[in-house]
Amino acid sequence: MAILSGSCRFGLWNVHVSWQDDLVYRVRFAREGIPGPVPEEILRYCAGRPSDLSTLRSVATEGETTFARIYRAVREVPCGETVTYGEVAWMVGTAPRAVGAAMARNPTPLVVPCHRVVAKTGIGGFSPDLAIKEALLAMERQRDVCMPEKGEVNR
DNA sequence: TCCCGCTCTGAGT
């Protein structure tokens, strides 16, 4: 079966997704939308409804390269929480700048939640628009997009 | 090999 492509809306942006089954090849933010299907969990997430993006896999986490290990570490960060570039670097055994570079080239944002990685002082960067990162973090903090953790009933 | 990046720390003011 062929790889599917489609987009959904997140605020002023369109989220383009290339995917097949539970494997996501590419996610990018664009001005224009494209017709086609988007994985259910990403649809729910972008709509601000409860969703669990950890049910999806990303091609970015495959392999034993440093970047792949960085992406796997970032996937461990729970919805609604953040870590710093330096903390991720420490977990993986690399340098903070390498983490920044990996985030900048992340082929599948959202699935690999690079928006949850912030600078020790300040929010850090995000392309194509820092406002997306701010909006994602605000959404995860305020609304209940995050699925309740196993064993965690209420807060 | 050289250059750049979504960094961090320490020294200097």
Added chain:
DNA sequence: ACTCAGAGCGGGA
């Protein structure tokens, strides 16, 4: 409190 240089790791040209 602010600025700046240098360390530092990977990837791409």
